[in-house]
Amino acid sequence: MTPDPLDALRLWNVPIEPHPAFADALWQRITGGGEAVARSATVRYFVEDLDQAIAFCCDQLGFDEELHPSPTFAMLYRGDLRLLLSVPGEPHALPDGTLPEPGGWNRISLQVSNLNATVAALGASGVTFRRGVTAGVAVDTALLADPSGNPVELFEARAGYHERTTTKE
């Protein structure tokens, strides 16, 4: 049989082993569902004064307001970070009535390219720092407080800073 000259141009037909996990992940991407793995990461912060918190995050930290549908809830974005701001209230109460409150030590950590300059600029505009620039192993950090007292960490990479270059699906 004469070989078809177009064969040279055809792509290899690569057999693919069935891989249920991959198929599931692909299907979830297609349908927009997605188990815990989704492109954006979401964090909820509790704040006392929502308008003040929105202004702080947008004016000082570079967030954009996405939704602000009620006096007790707003959704902000900064890159792939979705930050939900909630005012403590009945919908967030535990079964025993305990209400959440701002504060604690767990925090979002925002990368900046010049930490000293950023800290100086924020300090000049009245932002409170729990701790100024502190040298670490792979990053320098500073820890600021939002108007409700929530911590936000700023970091600048040092030599040797490691980051995974691809996101595993």
Next chain:
Amino acid sequence: MSTVSVRYIVDDVDAAIDFYCGQLGFEQQMHPDPAFATLTLGDLRLVLVSPVGPDHPGGGSRPMPDGTQQQPGGWNRIMLQVSDLEGTVEALRPSGVRFRNEIVTGIGTKQILVQDPAGNLVELFEPIRSEARLTT
């Protein structure tokens, strides 16, 4: 690239790694020091640290200048989207995962609070309207 970083203070980094990787699907990225590990899930990089002394090289987990130690706990939290909240909760309960409340139906999501071994919260949510859904 993980584009979002969150730091959680834990009392036992190894126990936290087991919990986040074993129960919630995180992957360990690095664990170069007993007091420090980074995990990833999608675009979220979770930095786990346990409180250290003022001379420890790990800057982020040192005490404040006034000596105040950082601690686990509080109410601010990461939120993980799941497609079937009831199913996820039923799957997690038998493995001993502690929940702070029962499933609550809010405006945009159904949600529940999981407690990690150090007492930090993780909110699992299932979107019930489109604005709340994270898409890939």
